[in-house]
């Protein structure tokens with residue numbers, strides 16, 4: 001199973017981008033949740049507007065699908081400025097960055113997604129551009145190469161990263177404002193679902209929105225995706241209105257349970273509980289038992305299971321928590337004291 005196959009994956013699929021664009025809040029006032037980030041950003045932007053200047057550089061950190069691209073567009077809209085969107089992996093050479101920077105207009109917002117994945121020389125060029133609005137363009141090669149300084153108009157860099165800790169400190173320090181985006185509360189996701197349903201012209205009961213929000217793993221992108229799948233179900237199987245029953249039946253078809261776990265998550269948890277008594281068990285063994293690659297289990301399934309407090313990674317291996325047993329409706333085995341006469345397991349065919 002890959003990222004792309006999963007309904008509950010927080011990364012955007014290519015064909016999803018157009019529909020996402022239609023659902024993006026355009027102003028700060030429309031942006032749901034993240035109250036601290038909104039309040040702080042509002043101050044930064046108001047002050048910059050009052051000074052008639054350009055806003056400070058902004059770093060947005062947080063998991064995929066929490067609204068970093070959306071916020072960068074809001075920053076541009078609130079400043080009445082154009083926006084240019086690019087990403088760290090797209091900037092392989094310092095020259096790529098130089099050509100983007102030298103074509104920016106005064107006050108323009110440059111959104112650099114996955115900024116931690118930029119090449120080293122580009123990163124160093126960015127230091128100077130952010131601080132002094134200047135780049136050195138290198139002309140020629142070898143000993144004859146010369147650096148021609150080029151003055152840039154003031155601009156606002158909005159960098160996005162999944163983890164601010166991945167950025168080298170000199171880069172991190174050049175941002176005037178850093179916002180950490182948290183996973184959303186269920187009540188906030190309910191608002192996201194209701195707002196998107198309105199834009200998509202789908203009728204939703206309040207309870208239907210609660211049901212979708214509860215399965216969305218704290219992530220607006222997932223909430224919007226589940227909403228679209230539930231809408232399909234409501235159209236085909238009912239009268240188009242999303243009620244709690246419809247949402248729950250639809251998401252059962254798509255194998256997303258009431259806590260947001262999908263088939264892969266449940267397979268990992270189920271193996272850990274049923275085959276290994278809740279662990280500890282090594283990652284490779286667990287992966288073989290599930291029939292998936294080690295990386296898939298580690299990178300795709302485990303982060304959410306750990307975040308939900310269902311699984312722990314310990315030095316001795318993966319361990320299920322009591323909440324995991326409860327979630328799958330299973331009873332943990334009784335701990336028998338060492339040396340006590342055991343059940344058939346200890347005396348069986350392969351027993352010692």
Ligand SMILES: Nc1ncnc2c1ncn2[C@@H]1O[C@H](COP(=O)(O)OP(=O)(O)OP(=O)(O)O)[C@@H](O)[C@H]1O
Pocket residue numbers: 010011012019020021023024025030031032033063064065066067068069070071113192220221224
């Ligand atoms: N606070 C919010 N209120 C309403 N909708 C939101 C909010 N945050 C995100 N969304 C919606 O979720 C979707 C994903 O948001 P966005 O693309 O901004 O996430 P992202 O953090 O930039 O993800 P990535 O890191 O993968 O690029 C968009 O359709 C957007 O409309």
